[in-house]
Amino acid sequence: MRRSAQIGLALLLLLLFSPALARVRAGQQYDSTSGPLPVFELHSGFWTNLHHTLYHEARLRTAAAAPEKNDKTTEPTLKVAPEAKTALTTTEQKAWDDAVAYYEANYARKDLLFTTELIQLKNQLGDFEDCDELSGRMKKFCDAGLPPKLTQVLEAAATVYRAHYWQDHDRANRRWIMRVAPLVREQGVGLSERLADIYQARWPRAKIRVDVTAYANWAGAYTTLDPLRVTISSLDSRNQGAEALEVLFHEASHEIAEPVQEAIIRECRQRDKAIPRDLWHALVFYTTGEVIRPVITSSGASSGDQDGNGYTPYAVREGLYQRGWNDYYKLLQRFWQPYLNGQATFDDAVARMVSQL
């Protein structure tokens, strides 16, 4: 039921900040979309959030158990959410620990972005967000068809998650959605058209599903293709404020930037050069940042950088170029920027970048 589609912003605000209603909402399934936004369909789904929380905790335990083997030393440590202090009963603690142990044994060493099993599980759990269960015991259509042991683990953990964590996570997700929604409403269509134009691609006709979750992967957001789905952490410090808009469009660009990736590969083959693994990704960061910058600056949605110079794109802010992409950054400024300014063609820009590699 798409109930909240009809709920106005005022009512949504009331719902979010009324403690009595929040208590009622936390205990039941409800519509998890934020209303009719263009371009994106933003969800705060129970099972997807539980899944990523368990994965997050399992990874923390794995890292704590074998710190020297943890190669992701750059993985950010997220703030410990306030609900972590909530005391669990012995039974609850056991159910939760069992679930985390299951994730530790089966998933913690697998990558959310590159493991088909984890991608399918995430998508499946997203599809069942309106269900209170995954086994279909009470409602047949709520049989998610997952392996019995996993179903049992998730359902047991769900009771604990619902009682202790979900309310805070859902509130954080909804707050994140509410903050980015006005920008999406105002700029979403224009930005999607501009980006599709730049990449010489078609923007997907269907709205892009975005799962907003307390925890996502180590990067704070990731995108899986076929079907195109984006997962964004609402608690990650890198995804806050007006920057959330850039994260949304960066992630969505993963699919539509394919022609750039193909063009880079084609140019490299013609010149018999090794294909630079991350150039297309640096290009997507650069492009999204440059396209978003004037929009955010003119909307006044950003407080600007320390010097008050308007919006600072994600890759600059988070130091991605300094950490190994500096040569790409120079190439992008020199050859890709003229294309963005309308002073070069797509093919020439890519060819020039590759010729300088």
Ligand SMILES: [Zn+2]
């Ligand atoms: Zn990316």
